[in-house]
Amino acid sequence: MTLTIVSLLPRLQNTNGDAENARVLSTRARWAGLDAEVVEVESAAELPPRVDAIVLGSGSDSSLDESRGLLLTMHDEFRRWGTEGVPILSIGTGWELLSWGIELASGRSVEGLGILPGRSVPRASRVTGDVVVKSPRFGMLVGFENHARDYVGAEASPLGRIRAGHGNGRDSGQEGAVMGDVYGTHLHGPVLAKNPVFADRLLETMASRAGLEYVAGEQAQAVDAYASAARAAQLAAAGVSLPTT
Amino acid sequence: MRYAPAILVGRLTRFAARLRKPGGGSAVPGLVVNRIAPKYLKRTLSGFPEGLVVVSGSSGKSTTTKMLVAILRAHGVDVFTNPSTANISQGLTSALLEQADWRGRVPGDVAVLEMDEGHGALVMQGVDARVVCLTNVMVDQIDRFHDSEMVASMLGRIAARAGESIVVNADDAYLERLAERVRPEVAVHRFGVTESVLAASPRGLGYTETSDTRLSTGTDVLVEAVDGAAAVLDDAGASVSIGLPARGVHYAVDAAAAYATAKAVLGDRFSSSTAADALSAIPAVFGRGERTVVRGHDVEFVLVQNPASYQLNVDSIAPGTEQILFAIGSDVRDPSYFWPTDAGSLGRVSIVSGSKSAEAALMLAYDGVEIDRVEPDLGTAVDDFLAMPEPASGVKTIVFTADAMRRTRAHLGLAGAE
Numbered sequence: 144m145t146l147t148i149v150s151l152l153p154r155l156q157n158t159n160g161d162a163e164n165a166r167v168l169s170t171r172a173r174w175a176g177l178d179a180e181v182v183e184v185e186s187a188a189e190l191p192p193r194v195d196a197i198v199l200g201s202g203s204d205s206s207l208d209e210s211r212g213l214l215l216t217m218h219d220e221f222r223r224w225g226t227e228g229v230p231i232l233s234i235g236t237g238w239e240l241l242s243w244g245i246e247l248a249s250g251r252s253v254e255g256l257g258i259l260p261g262r263s264v265p266r267a268s269r270v271t272g273d274v275v276v277k278s279p280r281f282g283m284l285v286g287f288e289n290h291a292r293d294y295v296g297a298e299a300s301p302l303g304r305i306r307a308g309h310g311n312g313r314d315s316g317q318e319g320a321v322m323g324d325v326y327g328t329h330l331h332g333p334v335l336a337k338n339p340v341f342a343d344r345l346l347e348t349m350a351s352r353a354g355l356e357y358v359a360g361e362q363a364q365a366v367d368a369y370a371s372a373a374r375a376a377q378l379a380a381a382g383v384s385l386p387t388t
Numbered sequence: 389m390r391y392a393p394a395i396l397v398g399r400l401t402r403f404a405a406r407l408r409k410p411g412g413g414s415a416v417p418g419l420v421v422n423r424i425a426p427k428y429l430k431r432t433l434s435g436f437p438e439g440l441v442v443v444s445g446s447s448g449k450s451t452t453t454k455m456l457v458a459i460l461r462a463h464g465v466d467v468f469t470n471p472s473t474a475n476i477s478q479g480l481t482s483a484l485l486e487q488a489d490w491r492g493r494v495p496g497d498v499a500v501l502e503m504d505e506g507h508g509a510l511v512m513q514g515v516d517a518r519v520v521c522l523t524n525v526m527v528d529q530i531d532r533f534h535d536s537e538m539v540a541s542m543l544g545r546i547a548a549r550a551g552e553s554i555v556v557n558a559d560d561a562y563l564e565r566l567a568e569r570v571r572p573e574v575a576v577h578r579f580g581v582t583e584s585v586l587a588a589s590p591r592g593l594g595y596t597e598t599s600d601t602r603l604s605t606g607t608d609v610l611v612e613a614v615d616g617a618a619a620v621l622d623d624a625g626a627s628v629s630i631g632l633p634a635r636g637v638h639y640a641v642d643a644a645a646a647y648a649t650a651k652a653v654l655g656d657r658f659s660s661s662t663a664a665d666a667l668s669a670i671p672a673v674f675g676r677g678e679r680t681v682v683r684g685h686d687v688e689f690v691l692v693q694n695p696a697s698y699q700l701n702v703d704s705i706a707p708g709t710e711q712i713l714f715a716i717g718s719d720v721r722d723p724s725y726f727w728p729t730d731a732g733s734l735g736r737v738s739i740v741s742g743s744k745s746a747e748a749a750l751m752l753a754y755d756g757v758e759i760d761r762v763e764p765d766l767g768t769a770v771d772d773f774l775a776m777p778e779p780a781s782g783v784k785t786i787v788f789t790a791d792a793m794r795r796t797r798a799h800l801g802l803a804g805a806e
Contacts, residue, residue: 160727372746
């Protein structure tokens with residue numbers, strides 16, 4: 144039994160290395176002694192018969208329409224994955240494309256796939272920088288954001304509350320959107336490597352759906368020490384101090 | 389006489405800056421002169437008898453500029469050029485001031501300038517170039533440009549200043565599209581690699597979008613073969629053997645760019661043997677594959693500036709190299725965009741260092757690289773790394789980003805730390 148992680152549209156949707164989260168999942172699964180592989184999928188025809196998790200990263204605005212067109216050919220699959228509890232991690236414009244829609248600064252809007260509640264709306268200027276999010280599911284999440292739009296309509300089910308950075312913006316004090324096992328976030332890049340609790344939760348879900356057990360491997364613990372140091376540096380840079388536990 | 393007062397003020401500013409920071413170059417004199425004589429930069433750049441040549445692009449522009457200058461000088465041309473760190477407007481003016489006489493006139497037949505792709509479009513407003521050479525469009529410095537479309541449009545504005553010809557990398561689809569839009573009187577010269585050279589680079593050459601087809605032999609300048617630090621160019625059907633300043637296909641592409649641009653600049657005066665000799669005589673560029681002796685050890689320095697150069701340079705490190713120091717400094721605000729690269733071929737790294745050492749270690753660990761030690765303090769890391777006994781295989785290799793390179797040089801007391 145091999146866990147299959149789909150990296151969706153990596154050609155268009157890997158601007159900040161977000162698609163590499165698929166590799167983080169497969170690597171951690173292997174460290175736990177499970178078989179796992181990443182399958183890069185650029186069109187519906189390339190979808191493998193079994194899908195255990197989906198990673199959809201961020202792209203540039205110039206490819207929004209092309210990516211949307213490709214995602215629409217997998218609309219039914221997305222609905223099914225969402226219902227069946229297949230973990231889906233979507234980041235940046237990948238998340239926006241799974242939302243109700245994207246309002247562009249030009250006034251034009253791009254209709255989303257409607258998998259996650261809410262829509263993205265233009266903000267006055269692009270925001271880039273460290274983000275710290277306190278999540279009820281995963282504790283403190285750290286990451287980096289780089290986006291020119293806010294996100295509204297996820298107030299009832301955010302990923303967490305903002306401790307530093309902008310997140311969804313519009314004074315919501317929130318970041319991300321969650322619906323079952325479908326996640327949308329502005330935290331780009333290797334968010335699962337930097338937040339191993341998040342990664343392991345997805346892996347536990349994947350494993351239990353497949354009738355397997357996931358327990359983080361020894362190698363993961365060694366590597367997570369680097370993640371801890373990186374998290375500490377980023378928390379310090381963002382000026383967030385953690386209560387001693 | 390027009391600029392004499394401004395030049396005098398600029399000189400005094402430079403003198404004051406040197407008192408404060410001995411030996412250091414400074415952009416401040418340029419800033420001052422640009423303020424009191426705003427047209428000085430444009431007039432001077434437009435005033436060279438054989439015109440202005442501009443080299444820009446995401447990656448490789450420093451090396452290409454150095455190679456081009458060497459080829460032109462070997463042909464007896466008096467060249468004014470800028471140090472690669474002075475490629476935005478105040479730095480350019482400071483560089484001109486270094487050479488200017490009291491009236492602000494700068495000697496030289498031709499100016500060859502490396503232009504930052506972000507600032508170049510601005511600097512070039514109102515400046516006429518003769519020839520513009522564009523190296524490639526890569527997604528780098530994500531915090532700054534956000535996407536490659538923006539880089540391409542800025543390069544388009546620089547290319548639009550060319551009066552005689554542009555020289556473009558035909559393997560870069562963005563540049564090819566840009567070449568289709570130049571005015572009809574502007575000639576387009578091309579350089580590129582052959583299918584077999586491209587096939588030998590398993591991950592491609594790092595361009596955001598690689599053209600579907602390669603140039604065919606006969607009219608342009610092609611990289612025909614690369615073997616370590618030696619390469620063969622195909623100049624309109626004739627083979628030209630050259631030496632490179634370091635191993636790597638990207639140096640061969642830079643050499644092809646410089647060769648093609650020199651041809652465009654020199655016309656009938658161009659000699660392929662003079663060009664080949666000049667290219668082969670270029671000393672290794674510090675930090676881009678330079679091998680040097682530090683504290684009695686052979687040490688190789690490898691500079692990584694963006695995901696593409698990271699991948700190419702990491703791939704060029706000989707497999708089995710036993711001792712590697714890997715340092716990412718504060719110039720990389722967010723290392724996320726390095727994650728699509730694969731450093732697995734390094735196998736093992738002795739020390740990971742720099743202000744982003746934890747993030748770097750995390751990335752290397754997921755590439756399957758074994759890490760012996762993480763030491764955030766770069767000075768300590770460099771000292772301990774050099775104190776390790778001579779490696780049994782390979783030379784001590786230091787991979788660093790620009791900021792970590794600067795700090796390493798300063799720490800070791802090597803020239804040009806500023």
